[in-house]
Amino acid sequence: MKIIMLGAPGAGKGTQAVKIAKEYSIPHVSTGDIFRANIKNGTELGKKAKSYMDKGQLVPDEVTIEMLLKRIEEDDCGGGYVLDGFPRTIAQAESLKKSLEAKKQKIDYAINIDVPDSAIVERMSGRRSCPKCGASYHVSFNPPKKEGTCDNCGESLIQRDDDKPETVEKRLEVYHEQTKPLVDYYDSEGILKTVDGTKTTDEVFKAIAEVLK
Numbered sequence: 001m002k003i004i005m006l007g008a009p010g011a012g013k014g015t016q017a018v019k020i021a022k023e024y025s026i027p028h029v030s031t032g033d034i035f036r037a038n039i040k041n042g043t044e045l046g047k048k049a050k051s052y053m054d055k056g057q058l059v060p061d062e063v064t065i066e067m068l069l070k071r072i073e074e075d076d077c078g079g080g081y082v083l084d085g086f087p088r089t090i091a092q093a094e095s096l097k098k099s100l101e102a103k104k105q106k107i108d109y110a111i112n113i114d115v116p117d118s119a120i121v122e123r124m125s126g127r128r129s130c131p132k133c134g135a136s137y138h139v140s141f142n143p144p145k146k147e148g149t150c151d152n153c154g155e156s157l158i159q160r161d162d163d164k165p166e167t168v169e170k171r172l173e174v175y176h177e178q179t180k181p182l183v184d185y186y187d188s189e190g191i192l193k194t195v196d197g198t199k200t201t202d203e204v205f206k207a208i209a210e211v212l213k
């Protein structure tokens, strides 16, 4: 099963991708998490990505596409994967399609989590993330069992640098300009499934599980 998660920043792509990965035993591949791991490890890729991420801009396609296509070649992706945060531009979607077609493969579903912009800022300001496993929490809507600690791996949770209100606004602007066109793109490919992302995380997952059934 090869799945793409679509939706605005903060729509809940990461939250749902973790659940899907667990339910279907496939890897959760998040380009944002890969960039953040590189930033943490001080790599050249991390330094380059940080300069864009801190401004709420997209990391250039030539960096991101190569990185993602290499990641999905790894052994754990042989039985499928859930992509979170990729593709984010039409050029990324086209490159992915071309690369999969060359192997006689295709994406099965593009799941679009629909949340209005008005709900996004509240979600981002309360978000706490695990720097180790990528799990995402919210201080009110989805708190961890023990405050400040990841339920999955016990790591201390952090607030992301790009969750400041002014950066969130820029990320939303970039989403509408460059990423939202992918909703029409995957609709015309016949694999788009839109779910209402304003419900609780369990209800959203139930809707996604219905689609994947």
Ligand code: AP5
Pocket (backbone or CB within 6 Å): 007, 008, 009, 010, 011, 012, 013, 014, 015, 016, 031, 032, 033, 035, 052, 053, 056, 057, 058, 059, 060, 064, 084, 085, 086, 087, 088, 092, 123, 124, 126, 127, 128, 136, 137, 138, 139, 141, 142, 162, 171, 197, 198, 199, 200, 201, 204
């Ligand atoms: P990335 O890490 O992908 O960030 P994003 O797409 O902006 O998405 P988020 O991780 O912010 O949100 P999400 O939809 O996963 O929501 P979450 O589940 O955490 O990318 C970061 C940056 O990296 C980009 O800005 C860009 O610079 C760069 N980048 C990454 N990929 C790239 C690419 N392909 N090309 C170029 N650049 C790239 O949920 C958010 C909050 O809401 C949490 O607190 C959560 O607990 C809460 N929540 C979730 N669901 C619900 C619900 N149903 N009800 C109430 N609260 C909820």
